[in-house]
Amino acid sequence: MMKRNMIRKILVPACFIGICVYGCDYDNEEDLFGLQNCDTTNVSFSATIEPLILTNCAIQGCHVPGNGRVLLRNYEEIKENVDNGSIWRHAIRDRDMPPDGPLPICDIRNLEAWINAGAPDN
Secondary structure (H helix, E strand, O other): OHHHHHHHHHHHHHHHHHHHHHHOOOOOHHHHHOOOOOOOOOOOHHHHHHHHHHHHOOOOOOOOOOOOOOOOOOHHHHHHHHHOOHHHHHHHHOOOOOOOOOOOHHHHHHHHHHHHOOOOOO
């Protein structure tokens, strides 16, 4: 009887802690509440995609000259990598770029909408 009470005193709190830790798995507001205020209807290269690429990809140490990586400095270079599927594969499907973590979900949706529209130079 005493052994059973001791097990309950240990097992119940351990289970509770385990449930709490597992239940706090999501720490990203977008994952918890979905996309709020992410308008993908007016995505353009000049206003949406170019700033996204220039601030997340074409930065020192990444997709600029001198690194031996593909260049993403202008529309032609970006479009070439859209056409060969590498931007879609790395930024949207695999989400392994940028290397410090995936783009915010709204940026991913904007990029995806632009690519699905034919990646126009607008």
